[in-house]
Amino acid sequence: MAPLFLLLLIMLSIPNFPIFAFPHSYQHKQQQLLLRFRDAISHNNTTSLPDWSPHRPLCNWSGLTCDSSFQSVLALNLSQMNLHGTISPVLGNLSSLRSLDLTNNALSGHIPPQLGQLSSLRSLDLSSNALTGHIPPQLAQLSRMHKLWLWANQLQGTIPPSLSACRSLHDLRLSYNQLHGSIPPELTRLTSLKYLYLGGNYLTGTIPRSLGNLSALVDLYLEENDLTGAVPPGLGRLTHLQVLSLWQNNLSGTIPSSLGNLSKLTDLYLFENDLAGTIPPELGMLTDLQLLYLHRNNLSGTIPSSLGNLSNLTKLTLFKNDLRGTIPPELGMLTQLQLLYLYKNNLSDTIPRSLGNLSKLTKLDLSENHLTGPIPSELGMLSQLQLLYLFTNNLSASIPRSLGNLSALVELPLQENNLTGTVPTELGMLTQLQVLCLRRNYLSGAIPSSLRNLSKLTDLDLSQNHLQGTVPPELGMLTQLQFLYLYKNNLLGTIPPSLGNLSELTELALSGNHLQGTIPYSLANLSKLKRLELSENQLSGQIA
Structure with a gap:
């Protein structure tokens, strides 16, 4: 102890003795190592990290965190800087480094095995780059490491x-x-x-x-x-x-x-x-x-009624299985549910009225099952519903007028069922609707002129029903319409010239009705039309 004390006295007695020579030397070494690292990377084909200069204090360089006492580099964070090039092995000599974050760049090449020398390292994040090669086994030497992120590379x-x-x-x-x-x-x-x-x-x-x-x-x-x-x-x-x-x-x-x-x-x-x-x-x-x-x-088997206990459930997808039996009414207890997909199973019986309690539901798909009975009018209470898919079942009775309350509805495909009655005029209240498909049912009566209000409609398919009356001229107001299918019904009268206003229309199918008169010249205005079917009517004339 005495010799050490005497040495300290001698050091203090010498004017300007470089007491901090060792820390300064280490700081210079770190600076040189980091400059060599910088030389291996680039930023948009220019010199990267312009503030990394020997003429600036090391701990003022961007991305660095230093120890306040000895100015040792503790952390290097250069994430999301659009850096290219490779990771230099010299980083393995930054012995005080605790955190290295180079995530979200475009770095390539291999992970240097020398990183395994960073015995103080706690966190290594090289994710979201273009690194190749193997994961170096030398990383196993990092006994203090808490976090190792190498995801989203090409390792x-x-x-x-x-x-x-x-x-x-x-x-x-x-x-x-x-x-x-x-x-x-x-x-x-x-x-x-x-x-x-x-x-x-x-x-x-x-x-x-x-x-x-x-x-x-x-x-x-x-x-x-x-x-x-x-x-x-x-x-x-x-x-x-x-x-x-x-x-x-x-x-x-x-x-x-x-x-x-x-x-x-x-x-x-x-x-x-x-x-x-x-x-x-x-x-x-x-x-x-x-x-x-x-x-x-x-x-296979049935949907367990116990799923109704999942009070925090927001999304439930069971589609494309071989599930049988009924849809449990207990699913109506899932008041947080936003998405329910049960399509392409072998479910039977009726749609539970309790599904009308799912006030947060935005997407409901029960299509391609063997469901029977009517569409519950309670579904009209689902004010946030955007998609209602009930097609390809055995549903019967009329379409509930309450569906007109679904103000957020975007798609309503009910095709390939046994639905009867008329097309509800209330469907014209669905101002967000883009797809309305009622094909292959047993619907009768006239096409409601209220459908003119569906200004966002792109697909309208009422084909293969028993609809009567005329083609409403108001359909010519649906300027976003791309597909209009009215074929195989019992429609009468002439083709409205207003259909020539449907500038986005690509397919128009009116065949298999009782339409008569001349084909309107205005159809020649449909510059995007690729398919036109007018056969099996009593039409005359030609399109210019």
Whole structure:
């Protein structure tokens, strides 16, 4: 201790002794390293980072954060600066660096293995670039690293099992690269892991059962890969899980009932797989669930009435399965629901009147099932509804006049049912409507002149019904109309010359009626017309 004290006295007694020579030397070294890094990148083909100059204090350079005492570079953040070029290996010599963020640029080349030398690094974000090559196994040396984001690049090869050595890691995102091979079971040693994103790659094999041991996991994204086998029941042990995304794989087997234990789950994506069996009633226990996507599988059985307990659900998609039975009236309890897609199943019986309680619903698609009975008038209470698809069922009775209350409605396809009665004049109140398709029903009466109010209408198909009377001249006011199909009805009278005002019209089909008189010369004004069908009438004349 005494010699050290004497040395200090000697240093202080010498005028202008460079006490801070060592920190200054290190600062100069950092400056030189960063300038070499800058030389490897560019910005719009010009010199990047113009304020990085030897004549300016290092810690005033853009993107740098320094330690206030020794002026050591702690963080380098150059995200979203449109940088090109490669990442220089010299960054591996910035020994004090804790955070490196180069995300959202256009950097190419390989990830330098020398980054594994940054023993103080806590966060590494190279996402959203054009990086290629393999993930360097040397990154496993970063024992203090909490966050590793490499997603949205063009990285190839396999996921290094050695990453399991990064025991402090809680956020690993490798999604949307070109990684292949299996998911390393060794990753389950990362017991602090909260976020695991591996989606959008070419990963194969099965989902490791041991993922169920990652008890801290909050988000698990494995979508858009080529994973096979079953959904491991052990995932039901991840009681902190909020998002489970397994969509667009080749997963088979059944949906594990144990997923009903994931009490904090908000998003469940299992769509576009080969899952079979029934929908587990236990999913109705997920009271925090907001999104439930099970469409495009091979699910069978009935829709569990317990899904009516999902009071926070906003979107429910079960379409393109083999579901049978009735639509549970309990779905009408989902008062937060905005989207309900049940189309292309084998559902039967009537549409529950309780669906009229879904006041926030914007999209309802029950098409291509075997539904019977009338369209519930209660659907007219869905004031926010934009899409109402009920086509290709066995619905009967008349179209409810209450549908005219759906002021936000954009598309109304009701074709290929057994609907009778007239076309309600109230449909003319749907001023946002763009598509109205009532084809192949048993509708009768006249075409309402109130349809003239549908100024945004692009598609009007009333064909293959029993409509009578004349073609309303008011249809010529629908200046956005592209398709007008009135064929195979019992329409009389002449073709209104006003149809020549439909400047956007590409297809006009009036065949199979009882129209007579001359073909209006005004139809020659339809410069965008590609298809004109006037056969099976009593028309004369020609189009100039």
